[in-house]
Amino acid sequence: MAQVIIVGGVAGGATTAAQLRRLDPEIDITIYEKGPHISYGNCGMPYHVGGEVERRDQLIAATPESFKERDVIVKTRHEVVGVDSDAKTVDVKNLEDGNVFKAPYDHLVLSPGASPRIIPALENVPQAFVLHALHHMDAIKSYIEEHDIDHVVVVGAGYISLEMVENLVQRGIHVTLVHRSKNIYKPLESDMSDFFLEELHRHGVEVKLEAEIEKVEGGTAALSTGEEISAPMIIAGIGINPSTGFLEDSGITLNDSGHICTDDRGRTNKDCVYALGDSIETFYQHVEDRRVNVALAWGAHRLAFVISNQISGNQAVRFEGLLGTNIMRFFNYDIAGLGLSEEELKDYPYFTVDHTQKSKAGYMADSKPIRVRIYAHKKDGRILRASVVGTEGVDKRIDILAAHIRLGGSATDLANIEVAYSPPYSSPKSVLNMVGYKAIEKMNEYR
Amino acid sequence: MAQVIIVGGVAGGATTAAQLRRLDPEIDITIYEKGPHISYGNCGMPYHVGGEVERRDQLIAATPESFKERDVIVKTRHEVVGVDSDAKTVDVKNLEDGNVFKAPYDHLVLSPGASPRIIPALENVPQAFVLHALHHMDAIKSYIEEHDIDHVVVVGAGYISLEMVENLVQRGIHVTLVHRSKNIYKPLESDMSDFFLEELHRHGVEVKLEAEIEKVEGGTAALSTGEEISAPMIIAGIGINPSTGFLEDSGITLNDSGHICTDDRGRTNKDCVYALGDSIETFYQHVEDRRVNVALAWGAHRLAFVISNQISGNQAVRFEGLLGTNIMRFFNYDIAGLGLSEEELKDYPYFTVDHTQKSKAGYMADSKPIRVRIYAHKKDGRILRASVVGTEGVDKRIDILAAHIRLGGSATDLANIEVAYSPPYSSPKSVLNMVGYKAIEKMNEYR
Known part of the structure; x- marks a missing residue:
């Protein structure tokens, strides 16, 4: 056998x-x-x-x-x-x-x-944790409960750190976010990500950007900015x-x-x-x-x-590769993307379409704006990268984009995407249709 | 010119x-x-x-x-x-x-x-209305307000009638629904539509099935069942x-x-x-x-x-035809479909996949079941019809299906659909992926 x-x-x-x-x-x-x-x-x-x-x-x-x-x-x-x-x-x-x-x-x-990557200054610090495996989660929960923690320093601004910020706030814990860059959540374009700071502020999170923890002594962390902050518990998620x-x-x-x-x-x-x-x-x-x-x-x-x-012997089944479709919830916001990174995009000639439209019919009382940006190849309009941000219907749009791109749908072809329309769900011309129509206009400019 | x-x-x-x-x-x-x-x-x-x-x-x-x-x-x-x-x-x-x-x-x-189709018994009945154009809406709103209406008889169980039921209930009006068939909302398979009666009941709507209005005298309507009901206002939506x-x-x-x-x-x-x-x-x-x-x-x-x-001279732009993608909200439920009607399906050899799964990760507190049924051609697995019902994430799934089918994606190919996964949005194997895996098993049975 x-x-x-x-x-x-x-x-x-x-x-x-x-x-x-x-x-x-x-x-x-x-x-x-x-x-x-x-x-x-x-x-x-x-x-x-x-x-x-x-x-x-x-x-x-x-x-x-x-x-x-x-x-x-x-x-x-x-x-x-x-x-x-x-x-x-x-x-x-x-x-x-x-x-x-x-x-x-x-x-x-x-x-x-x-x-998980380890921050040198946090090695052997008893109140410092990472969250990667189940035993990490258990340790974090125990520490919060046993020490009656009401303040946590979260290090990093990737999805695990941000999800921890949200969940600690939901638990009623005061959070300080320390991040070495000035941009929150690298997978999203920095010019689309202003809302992060607003949401952090709205939820009472203290934010220390362009700062790293250099040393921890007792309950205090010294930052690279010279500042010292209270750090009764530290959770780091830096990759x-x-x-x-x-x-x-x-x-x-x-x-x-x-x-x-x-x-x-x-x-x-x-x-x-x-x-x-x-x-x-x-x-x-x-x-x-x-x-x-x-x-x-x-x-x-x-x-x-x-x-x-x-x-088991069926070699005809193949892996098609990935679009890298991803999504994160951050308080009220949904942040989604797929395709090449901004860095990888540089190898391709592309144009962008950026469009904001209500996620449901504009006249519905609870209709919310949703922003879609696509990066399409100048030659054939195929979509290289997409980012979607909003407080409603973001997951729907990124998944439609993934289904569309996977089967060869281009930016201009988004005009043809049929959506289930009723006022609580979309406009008759959905935000993705409009991206398609805008892409048609942009591609006509190149021709 | x-x-x-x-x-x-x-x-x-x-x-x-x-x-x-x-x-x-x-x-x-x-x-x-x-x-x-x-x-x-x-x-x-x-x-x-x-x-x-x-x-x-x-x-x-x-x-x-x-x-x-x-x-x-x-x-x-x-x-x-x-x-x-x-x-x-x-x-x-x-x-x-x-x-x-x-x-x-x-x-x-x-x-x-x-x-709108007119019911003969309602012609010249002063309290009988249809809702098709803006002046109909104005007339309905005026009549409700001027006569302080607290009870409306809605006739029919298509989407306009059901949306009216929901909205009248939201306004605090008592509703009686009269429908000539025993099946609510014909676009949805009757074996998927039990929840309609539950929702109607839960919202205090009186339901008279297999009944038609035969005569209206003063504020009373006589039904084909022999029953007489109070009908201070009637709104009919029968097609x-x-x-x-x-x-x-x-x-x-x-x-x-x-x-x-x-x-x-x-x-x-x-x-x-x-x-x-x-x-x-x-x-x-x-x-x-x-x-x-x-x-x-x-x-x-x-x-x-x-x-x-x-x-304007650009004859290269063409209409691709329709999938007939549709959706309706009915209280907590979202009911969506696309493709051939049940009647039209009879002309094709098909198999079905019916799968229910939580709309987000099963362990999330507010995760809700979503039911997807597809009808796929026995020969090549192309999807002829789909129905999706649930209280969350229905619009997403029908729109993904539409994007997938439009570009030639088959039932088995749903296994390859990449979704944006994070616990608040989906399982890593989404409900549509699972439909795809089940379709693979079914198609293997035919081979």
């Missing part, structure tokens, strides 16, 4: 195991997870800290016990520390007793995930690195940032070795020959399906 | 005039509208009765005066009573003085709209007929139901005669050779653009 080893038991690994078992009732499946938990909804963790997810157990999709019922072996606190892709074995370290053993595989699925150090001598190709290079079947460069999740490099769906690292759950779930099909 | 005559000044006609003026600053444009008003948001009228649209003037997008500023002549209370497509003239009756005159055209745009009687001798082709047949440029069978809006027959976008009458605003707006381009 073929042996499948899966490295990592969170979203990518656990989903692959579940899919594979569905496709093949017989194959041997073992998951090695270095942490204490598997298969939890890490995207939901900030909302459990804030209370919107009521019970911790709601975040847990599967346990070693529930996998055992499906004949999947799960070994938590077991870290894969090396791969020999010629001998087709992995070295596994039991973190409980320190013993290392070899395990043979026929198929190896790498889903080791990523690790992640792929957890791929154990692959250094494996011959498996990593890119410059340490992400595992994968193809449209989820394969690495080594036979029978697949990879998915936050630690991989994959490719964009909508532009040719453009590689990307995207740590998003949708792609992990899709690749779990693709890889489990490869292993 | 070319003369353009537009028959009808509501959505289709007014939008065509505005578009055409944008494209051609010189061309002569005259709108003849038989009613007293032009260019109003008729879809918003129920919400003004209910109060969600605060001011009547918010419903009015343009007036004869505002059109005059753009050099468009608008003649209200002028009914076009005949068309001579050989001589290229129309006969226009001034409804104020009864005079009929001939007006020559180079291009004729027909947007006469439709008329519409195209207002195309004036075309009978014109040589312009009408279909069996009196709708004007049009092509992918908005043209009728007669040179330089175009048509759009509720009175036309057009074609489906997603299935071949299937004609359809769809009285929806999106298509009217799109055809206004297509027709104004034809007239």
Whole structure:
């Protein structure tokens, strides 16, 4: 019987195991997870800290016990520390007793995930935390409750930091946000993101921009600006690195940032070795020959399906690549995007269309403005990047854009998108139709 | 200078005039509208009765005066009573003085709209109303206010009737709903529509199914069931007929139901005669050779653009046809659909996928179930029809489906749709992805 080893038991690994078992009732499946938990909804963790997810157990999709019922072996606190892709074995370290053993595989699925970046000044600071795995969430919740915390310093302004700000405020905790740049939330264009400061202000969050924590002593943090601030608890979210150090001598190709290079079947460069999740490099769906690292759950779930099909013998199933469609809630706002980063855009000749329109019929009492910006290739009008911001209907518009772009729809073709119209939902000419009509006018200018 | 005559000044006609003026600053444009008003948001009228649209003037997008500023002549209370497509003239009756005159055209745009069907027993009943044009809305509001109405009988269970029920209830008016069938809201499958009766009951609406009004005497209506009910005011919405009687001798082709047949440029069978809006027959976008009458605003707006381009000389712009994407709000529920009717489906071999899933991550406190059903062709999996029902995120899913189907996406291909995932918006595998995965399993059964 073929042996499948899966490295990592969170979203990518656990989903692959579940899919594979569905496709093949017989194959041997073992998951090695270095942490204490598997298969939890890490995207939901900030909302459990804030209370919107009521019970911790709601975040847990599967346990070693529930996998055992499906004949999947799960070994938590077991870290894969090396791969020999010629001998087709992995070295596994039991973190409980320190013993290392070899395990043979026929198929190896790498889903080791990523690790949060650490701020040097926060190492060994007892009140400093990160939020990346379930045990981090548990530690944060415990610390807040045991120390009756009413003030938290959040460091960084990516989506985890901002979600933590929102959820801490929802809990009634005073928050100070420290961020080294002056721009909040890098995925969104800085000229579209004024509302962040307004929302932070409206919710009583103190904001320290262009500032870094240089030192913590007792309950006080010294900032690079010279200021000292009270810091009874600190939560830092300044990014992640792929957890791929154990692959250094494996011959498996990593890119410059340490992400595992994968193809449209989820394969690495080594036979029978697949990879998915936050630690991989994959490719964009909508532009040719453009590689990307995207740590998003949708792609992990899709690749779990693709890889489990490869292993169970259906190699026709392929991964199309990613648009990188993403969204974040920040208090009343929804902030969404897809496609190339602003940096990556520089390699293409593009024009932009920026349009603001009410999300429902303008005469409805609760109609709210929604802003859409697209970046389209000057040659053929294909959409390279899109950003959508508003307080209502943002998720709808980004998902329509993703469906449209995925099947080759261009900027001008947005005029043809048919929408379900009734006053509570849209105008007869939706905001996306109007972007299309504006794109037609812009492209006519180039011709 | 070319003369353009537009028959009808509501959505289709007014939008065509505005578009055409944008494209051609010189061309002569005259709108003849038989009613007293032009260019109003008729879809918003129920919400003004209910109060969600605060001011009547918010419903009015343009007036004869505002059109005059753009050099468009608008003649209200002028009914076009005949068309001579050989001589290229129309006969226009001034409804104020009864005079009929001939007006020559180079291009004729027909947007006469439709008329509400009348229940014989309600003719000449002073407290009986329909809601189709702005003056109907005015009459309804006046009657409610002047007679201090606290009880209304609504007849019919199409979208206008149901929107009226909701809005009357919102106003605090007691409602009795009389409907001749036992199924509420025909566009939705009867096995998906149980919630209608629950919602009606929850809001205190008395429901009389399989009942018709046979006679009204004073404030009492006699039903076909033998029952007599109090009927201090009656609003009937039992459907519409195209207002195309004036075309009978014109040589312009009408279909069996009196709708004007049009092509992918908005043209009728007669040179330089175009048509759009509720009175036309057009074609489906997603299935071949299937004609359809769809009285929806999106298509009217799109055809206004297509027709104004034809007239101003850009004949490359085409109408792709319709999916018939539609949505209605009914209290907490959103009910959406697209594609063939259940009746039309019978001509195709199809399979269905029916899937219910939470609209956001299942662990979020306010996550709500959403139900999606698709009907896909057994041969190639293309989606012929879709229905979506729920209390949250329905509009998003139907619009994604429309974008997907429009560009040739199949049922199985829904597995590949990338969604913006964060717990407040979706699961990583969205409800539409799951429909796709289920469709893959179903199609594998046929192979």
